[in-house]
Amino acid sequence: VMSRATRGGAITQHASQPALDTEAAMEPLKAVLSGKQLPSEATSSNMTFADRNDFIAKLYPHAKKAADSLGTQPVVLIAQSALETGWGQKMIKRQGGDSSNNLFNIKADNRWQGDKAAVKTLEFEQGVAVQQRADFRVYDGIQQSFDDFVSFISDGPRYQEAMKKAANPNEFIKALQDAGYATDPEYANKVIKVMKSLSSELQTVIPGDK
Numbered sequence: 001v002m003s004r005a006t007r008g009g010a011i012t013q014h015a016s017q018p019a020l021d022t023e024a025a026m027e028p029l030k031a032v033l034s035g036k037q038l039p040s041e042a043t044s045s046n047m048t049f050a051d052r053n054d055f056i057a058k059l060y061p062h063a064k065k066a067a068d069s070l071g072t073q074p075v076v077l078i079a080q081s082a083l084e085t086g087w088g089q090k091m092i093k094r095q096g097g098d099s100s101n102n103l104f105n106i107k108a109d110n111r112w113q114g115d116k117a118a119v120k121t122l123e124f125e126q127g128v129a130v131q132q133r134a135d136f137r138v139y140d141g142i143q144q145s146f147d148d149f150v151s152f153i154s155d156g157p158r159y160q161e162a163m164k165k166a167a168n169p170n171e172f173i174k175a176l177q178d179a180g181y182a183t184d185p186e187y188a189n190k191v192i193k194v195m196k197s198l199s200s201e202l203q204t205v206i207p208g209d210k
Contacts, residue, residue, distance in 0.1 A: 047099070047142055049088035056198070056205045059103075059142065066146040070153060072166040075202060076173060077146070079194035080104060092117050092136050101139040104149045108135040124183040169195060 049055040056078060063074035063081075081103035085091045092100040100117045108116040115138035122129045139145045153159045153176070162175035170192055177188040184190070 047088075047101070052082075052087050052201065053205050055082065055088045056201060060202075060206050062143055062146045066150050069150045070163070070166050072172050073169050075195050075198050076169045076191070077149070078202075079191050079198055080173070082198075083190055083194050092119055094138055100136060101142055101145050102136050103142065103145045104152075106137050106148065106152060108137045112137055114138060124185060127185060 047058060049058065059078055059081060060074060063077040066077055067074045082088075084105045085103060092102050092105065094100055094115070094117050102117070108114070116135040117138050118133060118135050121132055121134050123132050123134075124130070137148065139148065154163060158179045159176065159181070162172060162179050162181075165171040165175045173191045173195075174188045176182070181187070
């Protein structure tokens with residue numbers, strides 16, 4: 001695990017992989033958008049992602065719901081989770097090898113009463129990367145990860161100024177970093193870079209999204 005933040009971190013972005021079966025990846029999304037399935041039912045406790053399009057399609061319903069709660073756009077949350085987990089390929093694992101479902105790499109501090117996963121991480125201290133071992137939150141599923149992220153940001157006193165800028169994705173992510181969300185000094189720039197790369201893919205995988 002690399003470049004962790006105070007409550008979330010940034011993992012180096014992985015190169016794009018060739019798209020597989022986009023139609024298959026869209027099936028969970030179609031079920032949610034048609035009202036046949038709730039977002040919480042469109043995920044498993046050990047979700048895997050075939051490629052970038054699969055990652056986008058499976059996370060979009062959850063990202064949309066969370067973004068609406070925060071007053072921002074889904075692309076912000078998808079970009080953050082893509083950066084944090086290497087498009088789902090580098091998700092933190094529990095001791096037994098199952099996924100932690102922690103899309104935003106939120107740490108398990110003394111307020112967290114749930115399961116934890118201990119991993120080595122890189123933190124930035126005065127601009128210098130230092131390896132540490134830290135506990136991260138473990139969730140039952142992807143929806144719980146998004147719900148906890150919403151609560152973490154919206155209820156956190158340090159993020160209230162960022163919440164005022166939520167409608168502007170670039171300013172929102174910069175404000176989160178300014179509030180101490182990440183120790184990586186380039187965190188906001190990295191997320192913005194991923195957001196730019198996502199713009200065309202979102203329109204392809206999620207027709208009608210902007």
